[in-house]
Amino acid sequence: MRIILLLLLSFSTLISHAVIDGHKYPFDNDVDEKRFSVLAEQLRCPKCQNQNLSDSDAPVAADLRDKVYELILEGENDEEIVDYLVARYGDFVRYNPPVQKNTFFLWFGPVLMGLIALIIIISITRSGKKTEPLSAQDLKRLADLKAARQNSEQKDK
Amino acid sequence: MKRLFLFIPLILFIAMAAFLGAGIGREDKEVLPSPLIGKPFPAFILQKVEDHQQLTQTDLQGKPMLVNVWATWCPTCKAEHEFLNTLAAKGIRIIGINYKDDEELAKEWLRDLGNPYEFNISDPKGKLGLELGVYGAPETFFVDGDGIIRAKHVGDLSEKVWLKYKPTFDKMTAQANSRAEEIQ
Numbered sequence: 001m002r003i004i005l006l007l008l009l010s011f012s013t014l015i016s017h018a019v020i021d022g023h024k025y026p027f028d029n030d031v032d033e034k035r036f037s038v039l040a041e042q043l044r045c046p047k048c049q050n051q052n053l054s055d056s057d058a059p060v061a062a063d064l065r066d067k068v069y070e071l072i073l074e075g076e077n078d079e080e081i082v083d084y085l086v087a088r089y090g091d092f093v094r095y096n097p098p099v100q101k102n103t104f105f106l107w108f109g110p111v112l113m114g115l116i117a118l119i120i121i122i123s124i125t126r127s128g129k130k131t132e133p134l135s136a137q138d139l140k141r142l143a144d145l146k147a148a149r150q151n152s153e154q155k156d157k
Numbered sequence: 158m159k160r161l162f163l164f165i166p167l168i169l170f171i172a173m174a175a176f177l178g179a180g181i182g183r184e185d186k187e188v189l190p191s192p193l194i195g196k197p198f199p200a201f202i203l204q205k206v207e208d209h210q211q212l213t214q215t216d217l218q219g220k221p222m223l224v225n226v227w228a229t230w231c232p233t234c235k236a237e238h239e240f241l242n243t244l245a246a247k248g249i250r251i252i253g254i255n256y257k258d259d260e261e262l263a264k265e266w267l268r269d270l271g272n273p274y275e276f277n278i279s280d281p282k283g284k285l286g287l288e289l290g291v292y293g294a295p296e297t298f299f300v301d302g303d304g305i306i307r308a309k310h311v312g313d314l315s316e317k318v319w320l321k322y323k324p325t326f327d328k329m330t331a332q333a334n335s336r337a338e339e340i341q
Contacts, residue, residue, distance in 0.1 A: 046189060046292035059257075060292045063283055088290040090192045120165060127159065 025069045032072050039068050039081060042096065046089050064093075191290055191309040198224070198304045199288035206255050206263055206277035216276075217304050221329035222250040224298040225274070225314075226286060228258040229266045231294040237313035238270050244319070245273035249326075253277035256286050256294050299325055302333035 027033040040054035045061040053061050053068070064085065071081045085093045097103050105112075134142070193199075200214050217224065225241065227234040245251055253274035255263045260279060267274070280286055289298065292311075299308040299322060308325050310318060 046290070063287055067287060087192060088288060089292070090190055090290070092189045116169070123162070127162075 025065070027072075035078060036069060036072055039072075039078060040065055042094070043068070043082070043085060044093050044095050046093060049092070052095065189292070189311070191306075193290060193298075193306050194309060196306055198298075198300055198306055199285070201278075201285045201288065203285060204279045206253075206260060206279045209279075212276075212278055214304060217252060217300055219302055219333075220250050221299075221301050221326065221333050222252050222275075223314075223326075224252050224254060224300050226254045226256045226289070226291050226294050226296040226298075228256045228294050229262040230258065233313045234295045235270070237295055237315065238273070240314050240316065240319070241273040242271045244314075250275055254280050254285060254289075256280050256291065257283040299329065301329040302336065 025033075025036055027036065037054065041052050043053045043064065045051050045053055045056035045058055045064070047058040047060045048056050051058075051061070053065050067085070068081055071084060076084070082094065091097055097106065099107050198214050198217050202211060202213050204210065205212055223244070227238075241251055251273050253276070255277050258281065260281070263277070263279075267277075278285065283291070289296075295313055297310045297314055298306050299310075301307050307329055308322055310322060312318070
């Protein structure tokens with residue numbers, strides 16, 4: 001019982017954290033609140049590139065959170081908000097980069113690698129099975145060997 | 158011949174290692190490419206630090222300039238300040254954006270360390286900084302005579318950094334000069 005309580009308590013810190021964030025950015029409806037938390041998780045802090053806006057304590061992340069909040073209140077949709085930040089900070093602020101020329105390998109590299117591997121595997125297994133037809137010389141030798149064996153078998157009898 | 162095919166994975170591995178290895182050395186995580194290059198300086202209405210006179214983006218036209226984002230809380234800004242003084246002494250036009258700073262501290266700083274700026278734009282809330290995609294002071298924008306951003310440097314300016322940007326700046330100056338001659 002104690003252990004269960006302890007586990008519950010350890011999770012309670014996570015919950016209270018989310019509540020604090022919610023209070024700082026009050027919304028009058030659940031939809032916008034959800035949108036805000038999703039956006040803050042999908043957008044990347046430009047200063048500390050391995051954290052998203054909701055995780056980062058950097059001042060610039062706080063500024064961007066404020067801006068996202070402001071834009072949601074102004075009635076902008078998610079796409080407009082992301083575009084707004086990309087226009088100022090570049091594609092770097094997105095954790096989900098768009099498909100374009102310079103991200104081609106990022107998106108299709110793994111598929112390409114898989115295809116190359118498949119081609120190699122197929123070519124290796126194919127080449128193992130392949131047998132070349134016997135030449136005329138070999139055929140003659142085979143016939144001679146067969147004849148010799150028949151002869152020896154007949155002798156044995 | 159067939160034997161040679163066995164080397165394909167090794168060759169692929171070496172090619173990948175070379176490609177990715179080169180990328181590791183080259184990527185500078187501190188410097189993000191700015192999407193603002195080639196775009197006009199964003200619109201703003203803010204006050205001048207010196208006399209609270211109103212400024213807008215149209216004040217950033219005419220002679221090509223450096224627009225330097227700085228603050229008294231930023232140690233690297235202090236490190237580059239002396240070099241900015243040197244540039245200003247050479248006649249290079251520098252405009253400051255006092256970013257999320259205390260105005261009194263800023264004035265004191267300019268009195269004590271010298272003032273390389275033609276004027277300073279006061280941006281206490283960091284609004285203009287956000288428009289410019291500023292994520293860490295100091296940052297310097299190279300703005301041409303038409304108010305178009307031509308380059309951006311994140312971090313302190315120094316002799317070495319300046320040499321890298323000098324061709325861009327010289328080109329901006331040459332363009333502005335030939336324009337002035339045409340008008341005459």
